[in-house]
Amino acid sequence: MSDRFVIETSDLRKQYDGVEALRGLTVQVPAGSIYGFLGRNGAGKTTTIKVLLGMAHPTSGSARVFGTPADVPAASVDIRRRVGFVSDEKDLFDYMTVDEMIRFTAAFFPRWRADLEQRYRQSFELPADRKVKVLSRGTRTKLALLLALCRGAELLILDEPTSGLDPAMTEEVLQALVAHVASEEMTVFFSSHQISEVDQIADQVAIIDRGRAVVTGALDDLRESYRRIRFVFEHDAPEATFRAAGAGRVRRKGRVLTVLASHGADGIVEEAGALNPVSVEIAPVTLKEIFLETVTGED
């Protein structure tokens, strides 16, 4: 049990009908972070969330939320009481009005925050008497978010919170999340395939690919340690493999050799010295580049 991590999975595996959705996922979500869970569609993001909420049982490995195993039914009830969850589908009752939907949800949560409800009703400009059925996608998202934010949850789990929203609406949702985390002590775990929004508000990130976390860590640490090193040679670039720690994918094209370093760029440059490059350039790498370099391409 660890208080530092709100969510901890270890070698988590999940098979559906012979398909491996999760293939040894290990992530640790520190308390108080905004954790971006980044991956392509089908990488295993939603499956992970289902396991965390006790809606799917892991085939093997462990998943803990607040230090308790997510697949034990009794624990799962406690977990769901302390977690605000917004699914990709934004599960709402279409026949209710916005106001009825809020009243209905509030009744289930003794720690419902009427103060926050007032704040978000106003800032989200929610039409109280409008039926949920006729709401735009953006307004639907904001209503679902209000319902999750006001229940006094310690952890917010959001599955693709901004999917289908225009840039202005996306910004509004991100702003609400940042403001909420700044004023309430809570952790946000959100899945996304939008690199830009993870870049903007996350302080911790996991890049997930085919059911595995391929990159994890503090986002600013990744920005600080990842480098792209570009060597230019007099003639065709040599076939080179690097033993230096941190050396990742190596690409050769004509006279140019490019190495992606997760850390230790200096060691790689030093090692390349023996190959006599005529020039060396070291450049920072963006999250987008890290993502594209670490996830596998289309099947």
Add this chain to the structure above:
Amino acid sequence: MLLRPNPSSGVPIYLQLMEQVKHSIETGALRPGEQLPGIRPLAEELVINPNTVAKAYRELEHEGVIELRHGAGAFVSANARAKKATDKLRAGQALVTASVDRLRARGVTDEEIRRLFEAALALTKTGVHGE
């Protein structure tokens, strides 16, 4: 006063914030003793993670650029302007780094660069002494 950092530049956001605060002090937009925005309002305004703002402030305090007073917030250090010496060194370091990069780009090896620097230093030294 502070602008939105560019999250996709590859430069850590807390470093971008630190640079902005330092630049504001250099240009006089922020003066010694003046208060910086609180962590929460700034995170909301810039739509960035509050932990990132907190980290930038901690690092700025560590460098002596600002002071964090318990419960009161963050203030520009009274002696923030007296940091010219470190600024000078930092600017110098940037020049040296740029020169080294250009020399490397021309195929000069590190050992040669080291010798060139040492030679240049030795030359100016003897020059100063007037031989």
